Amino acid sequence: KAGVTQTPRYLIKTRGQQVTLSCSPISGHRSVSWYQQTPGQGLQFLFEYFSETQRNKGNFPGRFSGRQFSNSRSEMNVSTLELGDSALYLCASSLGDREGQPQHFGDGTRLSIL
Amino acid sequence: SQQGEEDPQALSIQEGENATMNCSYKTSINNLQWYRQNSGRGLVHLILIRSNEREKHSGRLRVTLDTSKKSSSLLITASRAADTASYFCATDAPSSGDKLTFGTGTRLAVRP
Numbered sequence: 554k555a556g557v558t559q560t561p562r563y564l565i566k567t568r569g570q571q572v573t574l575s576c577s578p579i580s581g582h583r584s585v586s587w588y589q590q591t592p593g594q595g596l597q598f599l600f601e602y603f604s605e606t607q608r609n610k611g612n613f614p615g616r617f618s619g620r621q622f623s624n625s626r627s628e629m630n631v632s633t634l635e636l637g638d639s640a641l642y643l644c645a646s647s648l649g650d651r652e653g654q655p656q657h658f659g660d661g662t663r664l665s666i667l
Numbered sequence: 668s669q670q671g672e673e674d675p676q677a678l679s680i681q682e683g684e685n686a687t688m689n690c691s692y693k694t695s696i697n698n699l700q701w702y703r704q705n706s707g708r709g710l711v712h713l714i715l716i717r718s719n720e721r722e723k724h725s726g727r728l729r730v731t732l733d734t735s736k737k738s739s740s741l742l743i744t745a746s747r748a749a750d751t752a753s754y755f756c757a758t759d760a761p762s763s764g765d766k767l768t769f770g771t772g773t774r775l776a777v778r779p
Contacts, residue, residue, distance in 0.1 A: 557709070586766070596755065596769035609766045643709055653698045653717060653759060656767065658709030 555580065557659035559644050565665045571632040574662045576644030578625050584608075584649025585627040586656060587619060590641040599642075602627055603649045631664075639666045671756045671770025679776040686743040688773040690756030691736075697759045699732055700767070701741050704753045713741075713754075748779045 558577040566572050578585050586609075587599040598611040602621035619629045625646075631638055641663050645656035674689045690699070698717045702710040716723045716732045716739065723730045729742040743750055756770040 588769075595771050598766050598768065601766060611766070645710070653715060655700060655712035655715055656710075657712065658702075660707075660709045 557644060557646050557657050559642075559659035559662050561662060562660065563663045563665075565667060566634050567667050568634055568636060570634050571630065572634060572664060574629045574631075574642055574644075574664075576627045576629070576646075576659060578627070578644075578646030579657055582646035582648055582657070583625055584647045585621055585625065586645045586647075587627070587629050588643045588645065589613075590643055590661070591639075596643070599629065601649075608649075634666050636666050638664065640664060671758055671768065673754075673756060673770045673773045675773060676771070677774045677776070679778065680746055682746060682748055682777055682779050684746055686746050686750070686775055686777070688741045688754050688775070690739045690741070690770050692739075692756075692758050692760075692770075693737065694758075694760050696734075697761060699730075699739050700757045700759070701728075701730060701739075702755045702757060702769075704755065704772075706752075710755065743775075746775075746777045748777050751775060751777045 560575045584603045586601040589597045600619050601609040605621045616632045621627045641661045643661045645658045647654045647656050671690045671692045700715045701713040704710045714725045714730050716730050727744045732739045753772045753774050755772045757767040
């Protein structure tokens with residue numbers, strides 16, 4: 554079974570631009586979660602989608618948004634990029650139909666803001 | 668905000684030794700999970716322990732959970748150089764809408 558795939562692996566943008574990151578979950582997984590990882594703040598939860606609906610949301614500004622398609626693939630969008638948005642963005646998938654399921658992570662997209 | 672705080676922040680041991688990492692958290696949980704992250708890669712799920720369990724084993728891994736102290740420990744026995752990675756605890760808590768909240772991580776270096 555293929556793992557979680559995130560594209561692109563690396564991205565360089567400038568302040569003020571916007572970016573879209575993509576995540577393809579493991580086949581059959583309906584829940585996709587997004588995390589931001591930085592050296593200073595560690596791993597921070599962004600949001601979770603389940604069956605095309607946002608089920609959970611972290612404490613990030615509205616510039617961070619996401620969506621999920623009918624095939625469970627998910628995209629995350631960040632608008633008006635700031636230097637502080639430089640981070641590793643990780644996507645994780647799970648079956649999502651009950652509590653306590655392990656999450657399967659992709660290798661992330663490394664976003665650098667110049 | 669971080670739910671879990673891990674201790675120590677960094678640990679360096681010789682191959683063959685045991686490594687113990689601790690995680691403390693703040694609120695009641697449904698379960699606690701441990702993950703490993705190799706440099707530049709995603710996280711890999713290691714083990715999940717539910718709030719009504721006290722100890723769990725998986726291969727060379729042993730996890731304990733003390734809900735009265737709101738703490739957990741991960742023991743890796745007979746460590747190998749390939750165990751070099753960062754280790755994170757993550758809690759699934761009713762107060763956080765059942766989303767995973769990760770700790771700060773322990774960087775483990777195993778010297779050959």
